[in-house]
Amino acid sequence: MIKFDNVNKRYPGGHEALSGVSFHLQAGEMAFLTGHSGAGKSSLLKLIACIERASRGNVIIDGQNLTRLKNRHIPALRRKIGVVFQNHNLLYDRTVYDNVALPLIIAGYHQSEVGRRVRAALDKVGLLGKERLMPITLSGGEQQRVGIARAVVNRPPLLLADEPTGNLDPELSREIMGLFEQFNQVGVSVLIATHDHDLISRLDHRLLTLDHGRLARDGRTTEMLHAQTG
Amino acid sequence: MRGALRSNGPLAILPLTLTLSPKGEREHTEGCIESTMSDKAKQKPRGKINAYFTHHLWVLVSSLGVLWRTPLATLMTAAVIGIALALPAGLHVLLQNVQQLSTGWEGTAQMSLFLKSGVPETRIKALADKLRNWEGVAEVRYISREQALAEFRAQSGFGGALDSLDENPLPAVLVIRPTAEAAEPAQMELLLGKVQKLEPVDLAQLDMEWVRRLAGIIELGKRGVLLLGGLLGLAILLVVGNTIRLTILGRRQEIIVTKLIGATNAFIRRPFLYTGFWYGLMGAVLAWLLVASLLGLLSDPVSRLSFLYNSDFSLGGLGLETVLILLGSGIGLGLLGSWLAVGRHLQEIEPT
Structure with missing residues (x-):
């Protein structure tokens, strides 16, 4: 689903955010991406969503090589990727329903289909009764769940999350992670960038660790625990 | 960021009026997440063409609704366009009248x-x-x-x-x-x-040498109206372009979010184009009203004057053709102005 092949990302000004990163995330796999602040987590996610382009190497998403992807094909790529943002990126002048419906409207779904899917997605994240509310009236955890509902409403094969539990307490964070695991169980590939070691150490998934733009470790979260303790 | 998203921009494309029918929706709920990759056939949106036109109609209406919510600002922009259109249109009508009058004299x-x-x-x-x-x-x-x-x-x-x-x-x-x-x-x-x-x-x-000279003057006047119209048309383009530009900048965050979700440029452009369409149409209608009322004010004195000259001449109004040209050029300029602004500024707004 995601294949990085010796990828470098250098920003104008010379800062090298990623260097020589190679890994392969299989379809249906779930992985965490971790590393210190500035290690290149966000840059890596941006390369996947084609917000940035790799300076060198190949990024292949669902069989598509992004280095050669034309600009006009970017929207189609992004519709295959559900993204959950740390700051939610909701539109605060619309209801929860309209926020979640946005990807479907963009993709040109019929209204009856939109209604069905939006309610299904909101039900999945436990917000079915709140579709008429404005996002600003919801708590941080609820807003994040609206963001997740919007990310999955279009049934994308790939789900990206950038610090999805950044502002949430441990209880809520576990709930959110539980949601991601549920999506993964039904076949969605999931990649979550996070620095919350406590949280991920309790889950058994693949763990990619970035250190100053290099892929320092590629193993299981349980191994990380061993590495720390012993 | 929230501040930037608060206002009701022209991107308010969503069917806010959609009513929810709670009956029998639970059974679909499970299917939402489970069929992610396996069954592509199920993912195919139904009635896409129909949805496309519904969406266009929706954007058309909602962009008018957005303008309606700020009546004063909308009216001011429309008035600038209206006056700019009324000037050449009014002169054109007056020239037509003079020509009408002089063709009567050419017979003699x-x-x-x-x-x-x-x-x-x-x-x-x-x-x-x-x-x-x-x-x-x-x-x-x-x-x-x-x-x-x-x-x-x-x-x-x-x-x-x-x-x-x-x-x-x-x-x-x-x-x-x-x-x-x-x-x-x-x-x-x-x-x-x-x-x-x-x-x-x-x-x-x-x-009747002077009739020829008058015809020459009218010809010159027509050319002048055309040039004036061209200049004012350019002014309308700039006014609409600038208004749309400000709207785009106000919706910056909104545009970024929709781009991240996979919106095409056409999708993002649409509400702005319709906004330009409405500005142009409102301006043209306003120009029509302006010219019509000016002619109405002039027609009585003109009739009285021509009576004194033993003529039955009366001021002719805006013909259907002129009205259509007026509406057409208003809408055309509105669309073109917003098209130029959107084309220029949408490229600059990319998620980072």
């Missing part, structure tokens, strides 16, 4: 052939007969030297002065009235050239 155009002295009357009569058979000549009237003298004596009041002269100083005159088709300036010019060459003719003169 005539040509006077002053004959050389000493040409015998029989020859003059033969010449008159010959001219009557010419193409474009409706009537030839012969004014003999005696008749001319009598006329002059009666009209000028210089009868006494004439009496002191030994002989009649006035030449014989043939007055040609052209047919209606031949009454236009170019044809008259041609006819004038032909009669000038006739041997007994001393001098041929077009009596």
